[in-house]
Amino acid sequence: MQTFIERISEYREKLLSMREMVIANILFTGQIPSPTFREEARAQHFLQRLAEFGVDECFTDDIGNPVGILHGRRQTRKPPVFLVAHLDTVWDSHFDYNYVVKEDKIIGPGLIDNSAGVGVLLTLPEIFKRLELTFNSDIVLAAPVQSIGQGNLAGIRHLVAGWKGSIRSAICLEGGELGRLNYFSQSMVRAEVRCDIPDNEGYLSQYKKNAILILNDVMDQILAIRLPQKPQTHINIGKIEGGVKHGEVPSLAELGFEIISDDDGVVQEVASQIQAIVHNIKHEYDVQLEMTVLSQAHASKLAYNHPLVKNALSLMEALKIKPAIESSESELSVFLSKGIPAVTLGLTHGDNYHQHDAEIRIAPLFDGILQLLGILTAIDNGVCDE
Amino acid sequence: MGCVMSDASWIGTHTFHHSEFADLQRLSDEKVKKGYTISVCLPTLNEEKTIAKEIVILRSELMQRYPLIDEIVVIDSGSDDKTRTIAQEYGAEVHLASEILPKYGDYRGKGENMWKALYVLKGDIIVYLDADIKNIHHRFAYGLVGPLILRDNIRYVKAFYDRPIVAEAGKLRPTGGGRVTELLIRPLFSLFFPELTQIMQPLSGEYAGFREIFEAVPFPIGYGIETAMLLDINKRWGLDIIGQVDLDKRIHRNQDTLALGRMSFGILKTFFARAQELGLVELEGKMFDKMIQYHLSDNQYVARQFETPSWERPPMLTIEEYSQKFGKKPNKS
Numbered sequence: 001m002q003t004f005i006e007r008i009s010e011y012r013e014k015l016l017s018m019r020e021m022v023i024a025n026i027l028f029t030g031q032i033p034s035p036t037f038r039e040e041a042r043a044q045h046f047l048q049r050l051a052e053f054g055v056d057e058c059f060t061d062d063i064g065n066p067v068g069i070l071h072g073r074r075q076t077r078k079p080p081v082f083l084v085a086h087l088d089t090v091w092d093s094h095f096d097y098n099y100v101v102k103e104d105k106i107i108g109p110g111l112i113d114n115s116a117g118v119g120v121l122l123t124l125p126e127i128f129k130r131l132e133l134t135f136n137s138d139i140v141l142a143a144p145v146q147s148i149g150q151g152n153l154a155g156i157r158h159l160v161a162g163w164k165g166s167i168r169s170a171i172c173l174e175g176g177e178l179g180r181l182n183y184f185s186q187s188m189v190r191a192e193v194r195c196d197i198p199d200n201e202g203y204l205s206q207y208k209k210n211a212i213l214i215l216n217d218v219m220d221q222i223l224a225i226r227l228p229q230k231p232q233t234h235i236n237i238g239k240i241e242g243g244v245k246h247g248e249v250p251s252l253a254e255l256g257f258e259i260i261s262d263d264d265g266v267v268q269e270v271a272s273q274i275q276a277i278v279h280n281i282k283h284e285y286d287v288q289l290e291m292t293v294l295s296q297a298h299a300s301k302l303a304y305n306h307p308l309v310k311n312a313l314s315l316m317e318a319l320k321i322k323p324a325i326e327s328s329e330s331e332l333s334v335f336l337s338k339g340i341p342a343v344t345l346g347l348t349h350g351d352n353y354h355q356h357d358a359e360i361r362i363a364p365l366f367d368g369i370l371q372l373l374g375i376l377t378a379i380d381n382g383v384c385d386e
Numbered sequence: 387m388g389c390v391m392s393d394a395s396w397i398g399t400h401t402f403h404h405s406e407f408a409d410l411q412r413l414s415d416e417k418v419k420k421g422y423t424i425s426v427c428l429p430t431l432n433e434e435k436t437i438a439k440e441i442v443i444l445r446s447e448l449m450q451r452y453p454l455i456d457e458i459v460v461i462d463s464g465s466d467d468k469t470r471t472i473a474q475e476y477g478a479e480v481h482l483a484s485e486i487l488p489k490y491g492d493y494r495g496k497g498e499n500m501w502k503a504l505y506v507l508k509g510d511i512i513v514y515l516d517a518d519i520k521n522i523h524h525r526f527a528y529g530l531v532g533p534l535i536l537r538d539n540i541r542y543v544k545a546f547y548d549r550p551i552v553a554e555a556g557k558l559r560p561t562g563g564g565r566v567t568e569l570l571i572r573p574l575f576s577l578f579f580p581e582l583t584q585i586m587q588p589l590s591g592e593y594a595g596f597r598e599i600f601e602a603v604p605f606p607i608g609y610g611i612e613t614a615m616l617l618d619i620n621k622r623w624g625l626d627i628i629g630q631v632d633l634d635k636r637i638h639r640n641q642d643t644l645a646l647g648r649m650s651f652g653i654l655k656t657f658f659a660r661a662q663e664l665g666l667v668e669l670e671g672k673m674f675d676k677m678i679q680y681h682l683s684d685n686q687y688v689a690r691q692f693e694t695p696s697w698e699r700p701p702m703l704t705i706e707e708y709s710q711k712f713g714k715k716p717n718k719s
Contacts, residue, residue: 020442020445020450020476024442103471
C-alpha cells in the first residue's frame, strides 16, 4: 500500500493523459439504453470493448452477464478478484440517451447509476497497461445484468453462485458518490403493493373505490407498526404511482417500500405484518390488493477493523477523500453473504442522481479511479488473505 | 420508368458501409504505409453543447488508441458561447476564421470556415465534420477516410445516414430530416444531372477528401457549399473519384420549415449559377438576392426579407500565401 501511495502523483499524471478514453467509454456505454431485463445491447458493447482492449477471456454467461478475465501472473496465480459494476439503469429505452460533455462535467440519464461505473470498469484493462500494473490474481471484470428493482440482483447472484473455485475478494463500482465506502449490508426486503380496481362498477361512477385512498389506508397502517430501536429497523416508503388525471377516480395505484434492519428475523417479521395489513384491507374493501416481494438481502458485513476496510480508509485519507460509511444492499450483499470480502466504492461527485439530467464531475473521477487501483493493489498483495 | 443514368453501376462500386473500415489497426497501418497525414476540421458557431463530445471521442479512439488522425482543428466563426474554450480544454487546435488570411476579409458561414481551414490544416486528407452531431461516434471519421486510404481511385467521400431528429422533451422521432434533399436537390439533379441522383445525401455536412481536391474548387460561403462542391468535383474529375459511405444514424437538431426554405433559396442560387455556367439553363432576367417569407402579426401578413450570402471563395490554390506555404504551383485560373 505504501508503495502505491508513494507513486500516486505519477499514476495520476498517467491517468489524466487518458482522460478522453475514460470519458469516451462512459459515453459509449451510457448512450446505449439498458433498462433492467433489456441489457443485451449494452452487454454486447461491453464485451466488444473488452475484446478490443485485449482482455484474455470474454464471454456472456447464460443469464446474460458480460464478463472479461485478465489473467494474473502465471507463477503466483491467486484466486480471482472481482470488479463489478451493474449494467442496468432505471430508465426506459425511449429517451434521448445522448450525453452532453462540458468543460468539467458530463450530463445524461443513468450516468451516476451506473454508466460511469461501467465506463470506468471498461477502461481498466487499458489503464492497467499504461500504468504498468500487473496482478497475481486473475481480475474478473463483470457488469451484472438484472440488478435494479425487480431484477433483484439476479445477475450477480447467478454469476457468483455459478463461479467454479474460490473468489479472493470483490470491489463493486458505482458512479457516485466519491467517498462512499460500503462494507456491510443490512437485511432488506423490497416490496410493492398494488391496488387494482376492476372497471365493472361503471366508469361514470363518482363514488367508486379509489385505489390511491386504499393505498393511503395501507400506508397509515404500515406507519403505525412499532419498530424496534435495537436491532435498528426502519421502513422506507420510496415510491408511489397512481391515477390518470385530476378529475378521475383512480382504479390503479402502486406503492413501493423497503424494510431495512440489522436483523434478518425482524425484517421477515415486519414483512409478515405488512402482508397481514394488505390482506385485511383487501377483504375490507373487496378489491384486488396484492403485495409482491421484489428483492431480499441478508444482513452481512465486514468488521470495521477488517484489513480491507482499514486499507480503503488509509488510501482515502492519502487521497484526501472524505469517507462516507453506510450500508449497501446491492451487489455487495451477494459477495458478503458468501463470506467474500468486498466493498462498494463511489467514483466521483454528481447531482440529479436519478433525473434524466444526471451529471457527474470529471476531475474527481481520477481520484475515484486511483482509490480503486490502490485498493485492488492492496487486495492483490494479500490484505484479504490475512 | 427507364433508368437514364449514364453510369448506373456507380452506386454498386462506390457505396460503402462504415463497418467495412472498422479494422482500425489495418486502416492506421495502411495510412502510415502510404505516408498520409489526416486532419479533422470542425467548423463551429456556438456549438458548446456538442463540441467537447466530438473532440473527446475522436481523440480517444483515433488518436490515443489508434494513430489514424493527426490533428483536430476547430475553425470558429466567432461563437459567443464557450465553444472555443471547451474545444481548447479538450486538446483541439482552435482558430478564429477571421484571423486566418485576414487580408482576404471575413465572412460568416460554414463554407468560409472550411475554405480558410485549408490554410491552417496540415493533412493530406481532410475530414470535415459538422460540430452538432449529438450521437457522434468515431465511425463518422474512419468511415469517411476508409475509402480514401484503401481505394486508390477514390479521392472524395460523402456521408449518408438515417436521420432521426430530436423532437420535444428529449424524445427521438425515428424518421424525418432530409427534406431539402428530397424536395429540392433530387428533383433538380433528376432534371439536370441524373447520374448524381445516386448520391444518397448530397447535402450531408460530413465529407472527406484529398487536399488536392479541396484546394482546386471554389467554396461558396453559405448554404450552397455542398451542392457546389459536388457539381464542381463531378464536372472536373467525374463521378469515379467520388465515394459515399453509410454511417448509420446521425441525430441532429430539427430545423423548421422556414429555415429550410431559406436554405433552399441559397442552394437554388448556387445551383442556377452552376447550371448557367455549364450552359444547361439560360436565365434572361436577373435573380434576386433576398428570400421573402411571410408571417402573421396582429392579424396582418408581414413580409420578412432574408439576404443569403452568395459570395464564393476562389480555389485556395489561387491564393498566393497558400501556394507559398504548401509549396504549390499557384493556379491563377
